[in-house]
Amino acid sequence: MEKRVTFKGIWLPLLLVLPQILITAVFFFYPAGQAIWQSLFIPDPFGLSMQWVGLGNFEYLLSDRYYRASFVTTAIFSILVTLVSMGVALYLAVLADRLIKGSGAYRTLLIWPYAVAPAVAGVLWLFMFNTRVGVVSWYLGQLGYDWNHVLNEGEAMGLVVVASAWGRISYNFLFFLAGLQAIPRSVIEAAAIDGARFWTRFRTIVWPLLSPTTFFLLVVNIIYAFFETFGVIHTITSGGPQQATTILVYKVYSDGFVGQDLGSSAAQSVILLVVVSILTIIQFKYIERRVHY
Amino acid sequence: MKHTISILAAAAVLGSAQAATAATEIEFWHAFTGRLGELVAEQVETFNASQSDYTVVATHKGNYSETLNAGIAAFRAGEQPDILMVFEVGTATMMAAKGAIKPVYEVMGDGFDQSKYIGSVKGYYTSPDGNMLSLPFNSSTPVLWVNRDKLAEAGIDPDTDMSTWEQVGGVLDALKEAGVSCPMTTAWQSWIHLENFSAYHDVPFATQSNGFDGTDTELALNGAAQVAHISAMGQWAQDGKFIYAGRRNEGGANFRAGECALFTESSAGYAGIKAEAEFDFEVRPLPYWKAVADEPQNTIIGGASLWVMEGQSDEEYAGVAAFMDFLSSPEIQAKWHQDTGYLPITTEAGELTREQGFYDANPGTDIAVIQMTAKEPTANSKGLRLGSFDQIRGIIDEELEAVWAGDKDAQTALDSAVERGNALLRRFEQAAR
Numbered sequence: 209m210e211k212r213v214t215f216k217g218i219w220l221p222l223l224l225v226l227p228q229i230l231i232t233a234v235f236f237f238y239p240a241g242q243a244i245w246q247s248l249f250i251p252d253p254f255g256l257s258m259q260w261v262g263l264g265n266f267e268y269l270l271s272d273r274y275y276r277a278s279f280v281t282t283a284i285f286s287i288l289v290t291l292v293s294m295g296v297a298l299y300l301a302v303l304a305d306r307l308i309k310g311s312g313a314y315r316t317l318l319i320w321p322y323a324v325a326p327a328v329a330g331v332l333w334l335f336m337f338n339t340r341v342g343v344v345s346w347y348l349g350q351l352g353y354d355w356n357h358v359l360n361e362g363e364a365m366g367l368v369v370v371a372s373a374w375g376r377i378s379y380n381f382l383f384f385l386a387g388l389q390a391i392p393r394s395v396i397e398a399a400a401i402d403g404a405r406f407w408t409r410f411r412t413i414v415w416p417l418l419s420p421t422t423f424f425l426l427v428v429n430i431i432y433a434f435f436e437t438f439g440v441i442h443t444i445t446s447g448g449p450q451q452a453t454t455i456l457v458y459k460v461y462s463d464g465f466v467g468q469d470l471g472s473s474a475a476q477s478v479i480l481l482v483v484v485s486i487l488t489i490i491q492f493k494y495i496e497r498r499v500h501y
Numbered sequence: 502m503k504h505t506i507s508i509l510a511a512a513a514v515l516g517s518a519q520a521a522t523a524a525t526e527i528e529f530w531h532a533f534t535g536r537l538g539e540l541v542a543e544q545v546e547t548f549n550a551s552q553s554d555y556t557v558v559a560t561h562k563g564n565y566s567e568t569l570n571a572g573i574a575a576f577r578a579g580e581q582p583d584i585l586m587v588f589e590v591g592t593a594t595m596m597a598a599k600g601a602i603k604p605v606y607e608v609m610g611d612g613f614d615q616s617k618y619i620g621s622v623k624g625y626y627t628s629p630d631g632n633m634l635s636l637p638f639n640s641s642t643p644v645l646w647v648n649r650d651k652l653a654e655a656g657i658d659p660d661t662d663m664s665t666w667e668q669v670g671g672v673l674d675a676l677k678e679a680g681v682s683c684p685m686t687t688a689w690q691s692w693i694h695l696e697n698f699s700a701y702h703d704v705p706f707a708t709q710s711n712g713f714d715g716t717d718t719e720l721a722l723n724g725a726a727q728v729a730h731i732s733a734m735g736q737w738a739q740d741g742k743f744i745y746a747g748r749r750n751e752g753g754a755n756f757r758a759g760e761c762a763l764f765t766e767s768s769a770g771y772a773g774i775k776a777e778a779e780f781d782f783e784v785r786p787l788p789y790w791k792a793v794a795d796e797p798q799n800t801i802i803g804g805a806s807l808w809v810m811e812g813q814s815d816e817e818y819a820g821v822a823a824f825m826d827f828l829s830s831p832e833i834q835a836k837w838h839q840d841t842g843y844l845p846i847t848t849e850a851g852e853l854t855r856e857q858g859f860y861d862a863n864p865g866t867d868i869a870v871i872q873m874t875a876k877e878p879t880a881n882s883k884g885l886r887l888g889s890f891d892q893i894r895g896i897i898d899e900e901l902e903a904v905w906a907g908d909k910d911a912q913t914a915l916d917s918a919v920e921r922g923n924a925l926l927r928r929f930e931q932a933a934r
Contacts, residue, residue: 450900
């Protein structure tokens with residue numbers, strides 16, 4: 209039985225949701241509409257003139273094989289970032305959940321990286337892996353491995369994935385830990401009494417009960433990997449070597465703010481908007497079915 | 502007692518406010534921090550103290566790209582500064598923005614003597630009919646930095662001739678043989694090894710006089726000379742004789758740490774190298790290929806210039822002219838040149854520096870000036886004027902990385918750079934129409 213509050217008339221509920229609608233309209237619909245409008249023009253950077261090109265910007269982009277390759281790069285990057293940041297966070301959360309003493313201190317320490325801005329995190333990782341003066345690359349050199357992410361595409365991708373995922377682990381850790389602690393002890397204890405070992409308990413009880421958290425984090429992390437990682441990429445690789453780490457959002461930034469090509473940049477934003485909408489719809493339609501609330 | 506103080510304070514505030522309104526404010530947005538930022542502030546203070554009609558207010562707006570973006574955004578909002586610093590690759594963007602900028606020669610008025618500015622410095626910023634559109638502010642040019650100790654350790658005479666790439670090739674062989682881990686590295690690969698390379702060998706980087714004659718220009722950097730050079734560099738990279746450190750000046754850290762023997766970098770690297778290098782270093786002219794040219798043409802500049810924005814009052818433009826006149830004066834220019842390692846923008850400033858004995862006390866600091874001014878610039882060596890050039894450099898960086906990694910040969914990579922760069926040029930042409 210669901211409890212539902214009902215309003216008489218339409219005006220009061222409308223008034224109550226008005227602030228939310230206004231905020232969405234001003235900060236989402238208006239800029240999104242502007243982006244769609246701008247994507248139909250090639251404007252000059254100073255806004256002195258605009259050339260109507262219709263779908264010309266989209267044609268230009270989609271016929272560029274480097275832009276198409278950037279979709280694949282983005283997919284690989286997002287999947288890796290999401291897997292690494294969620295996997296490590298879940299592992300740490302499970303360990304922290306089992307702690308009895310000093311869990312507060314561990315938790316606090318594990319949350320710290322979240323406070324580091326992506327660009328700063330990028331610089332920190334860059335220093336450690338600097339091909340000539342980096343600490344990590346020096347140790348790798350001692351082991352006989354020649355680290356060179358400025359020319360090796362795989363290494364560059366690995367580095368930006370780790371740097372992007374690192375700060376995110378804390379965030380995911382917090383949610384996983386809260387999710388784990390919300391699972392009733394009695395259920396787990398009952399299973400333990402029935403003779404279920406840790407792994408069985410995790411697979412059959414913890415994981416299904418944790419699925420709402422996992423699903424939420426999956427959506428949030430993919431959006432993070434799509435949109436908020438460009439600071440890291442900008443500081444570490446600037447999209448290189450060649451185009452190995454040029455993800456879609458980085459290209460939006462570099463075409464718009466480095467190249468002053470606002471038409472192409474706007475068209476790319478629209479494409480990105482469509483891609484993320486489709487992804488989110490897929491996630492809610494297919495993956496959410498398997499979530500137990 | 503308390504009252505007297507507050508009255509005095511109020512009077513002081515009023516007094517200073519009056520002084521501020523009496524002088525016309527000139528807004529100047531720049532991209533300099535650290536030591537360079539301090540030197541700019543010093544110039545501005547000296548100017549403000551020298552007269553009472555104008556007050557220049559200098560504001561730092563981030564790095565080059567950010568400063569340009571801030572200027573563009575401000576113009577769109579009608580809040581543009583009087584003077585905006587724009588890096589050299591943004592030149593075509595500014596030139597195309599006809600309603601947004603006021604050419605410097607117009608601001609300076611009738612008595613403006615453009616001939617006192619060094620041709621190869623101002624050339625980058627002049628219109629096809631030779632009028633200065635912006636005022637060069639900080640300009641540098643690439644040179645060859647040599648770690649003399651490293652050469653000596655490897656059993657090579659530190660005074661060995663390295664004027665040509667053929668000779669450098671021989672030195673690199675010897676360095677590699679002696680077990681040097683980094684025989685040569687570079688900064689700004691596109692600027693030095695393609696843009697300057699083309700000017701220095703008097704071959705076109707792009708058609709239409711490198712874009713000076715129109716926006717319908719196409720890249721020509723896949724010519725035989727450039728392909729031969731990049732091919733040789735690629736071979737050196739494969740052999741471990743040329744170590745690639747990154748797209749910007751990452752290689753500088755390796756050179757300053759004494760790891761690399763040779764380093765192609767801007768002449769403005771002087772201050773940093775002098776401060777950090779614990780070895781005997783030397784500046785040499787940029788090498789050229791004897792097989793391509795009997796003697797080198799001039800190199801071109803990098804750096805930034807000052808653009809005057811449209812839409813200000815006549816008094817403000819008079820103030821801008823006074824400030825630019827001040828910046829161009831021999832004393833101020835000579836001091837700037839000596840403090841920063843940037844090139845002087847006027848011939849007089851260079852001569853003054855020589856008279857003051859600076860070049861004798863700091864050998865090699867005049868190499869860049871000589872290299873820039875030895876010959877009258879040709880259509881291929883006046884500079885580059887290409888739209889979306891910051892992005893085109895990004896493309897060139899990508900393609901060169903493919904050569905250094907051994908994924909592509911020089912011809913394929915440069916052909917691809919031309920094809921991709923031309924697509925951007927066509928878009929720029931359309932936007933600027």
